[in-house]
Amino acid sequence: MKDREQDNMSKKALIRKSMIERQGEAKVVRKIILIIVMAFILVAGIIGIGGYLYVKSALEPLDPDNKKTKEVEIPIGSGVSSISTILEDEGIIKNGRIFKYYIKLKNESGFQAGTYKLSPSMELDEVLSSIKSGKVMKEAALKITIPEGKQLSQIATIIADNTNQKSEDVLDKLDDEKFVKSLQKKHPKLLTDAIFNEKIIHPLEGYLFPATYSFYETTTPLETIVSDMLSQTEKVLAGYQSEMKEKKYSPHILLTFASLIEEEATVNVDRNKISSVFHNRLEANMPLQTDPTVLYAKGKHQKKVYYKDLEVESPYNTYKNKGLTPGPIANAGDTSIEAALHPDKTKYYYFLATSSGKVLFSVSLDEHNKKKAQHITSDK
Structure with a gap:
């Protein structure tokens, strides 16, 4: 027990x-x-x-105690990204990327090409103020303005009108393989062999950056004019190298993508949302179905795209072919290039431009068709 x-x-x-x-x-x-x-x-x-x-x-001055100024050149046609890179490389600001976002936050624009006297002691607002009022060193004898969203045939006409040439002669030269290859030697990283794809209509399409170019001789050779435009494209793309590497975008792919956004965008539209639609469609293996590619395939400029136009046989017709077009369909500005690299995160697969310029985005085809019936007449 x-x-x-x-x-x-x-x-x-x-x-x-x-x-x-x-x-x-x-x-x-x-x-x-x-x-x-x-x-x-x-x-x-x-x-x-x-x-x-x-x-x-x-956001603070690079060196508040260094009042010594230096001459900094902002080339013609420089965008926000390239200006930020130049200022950082020249030792005027601390961080080009932060400066770029600061500019966008303040919604600053209207920067002037020219040579500026800047110092590391300047506040960012002082730098901004300066680069909006600089002057070029000497007066240009010839100025050529290339707007955004222009096709090579239109750019050829602009160049011809400013240099007393025939537009067809300029376009023939721009399409000449020997001429293009001479430019390729000067710009090998930009002009890759992708531009010689047999499906490409114009090798230099989309590569001549939209900007105002100044030349100091009235008889400036065409090769010089075009080479300056290609150099400007290189400078703009230089500001996006890290993003291009991350997304595995070659210059040709990026300029092609940006051109589609540029041609679809209106003044007020959010290009990043259009970019998101294209990205979403590509990921879903859907055709892009963008009207400007049909017009480019037809080689015509018309206000509307009709259903019969969608049947055009061409590798540029994104209603019949999936993926991007063989090459750009126009030149694209800095905003469209950035949108191609930085699409908004959306679930949109469709968008519709109204007569007022407003763009309506939709997730489903049914939603898209309802908006289409409401805002667009049935004579497409």
């Missing part, structure tokens, strides 16, 4: 000991969890503070 009582007491002692040990383990676990949570909060706080301090520092 005593042995049984002792056994019961031993079991109770073991149970009690086990409970005490479990309580101790629970306390340890709670302490560990508390430490981990506190560590996460601490790390998040450090990252947040670090990010704030990083941006704050980037």
Whole structure:
């Protein structure tokens, strides 16, 4: 009997000991969890503070004590990205990327090409003010303005009108393989062999950047004019090298993508949303079905695309062919190039431009057709 009582007491002692040990383990676990949570909060706080301090520092003058000025040249046609890169490379600002976003946040525009006297001690607003009022070193004898969204045939006409030539002669020269290959030697990274694809209509289509170009001789050779335009395209794309590498976009792919956005966009439209539609369609293996490609395939400029036009047999017809067109269908500005690389994250697969210029986006075909019936007449 005593042995049984002792056994019961031993079991109770073991149970009690086990409970005490479990309580101790629970306390340890709670302490560990508390430490981990506190560590996460601490790390998040450090990252947040670090990010704030990083941006704050980037918005401050590079060297407040250095009042020495230096001449900085902003080339004709420079976009926000290229200007930011130039200023960082010249040692005027701390961070070109932060400066680019600062410009966009302030909605600044109207930057002038020219040579400026700038110093590392200048505030960012001072730098912005300066590059909106610079003057070129000497007066140009010839100025050629190439707007955004222009096709090579239209650019040939602009060049011809400014240089007393025939537009057909200029276009023939721009399409001449020997001429193009001479330019390729000067711009090998930009003009790859992709432009000589047999499906391409014009090798230099989309490669002549929209900007105003100044030349100091009235008899400037065509090769010089075109080479300057190609150089400007190179400078603009240089500001997007990291994004291009990340997305595995060659200059040809990027300019092709950007041209489709450019041709679909109106003045007020959000190009990043149009870009998202194209990206979503490509990922879903859907044809892009964008009307400007049909018009390009037909080689005609018309206000409307009719159903019969959609049947045109061409590798540029995105109603009949999936993926991007063989090459660009026009030149694209900096905004469309950036939109091609930075689409909004949406679920849209359709968009519709109304007569007022407003663009309506839809997720489903049914939704798209309802908007189409409401806003577009049935004579397409």
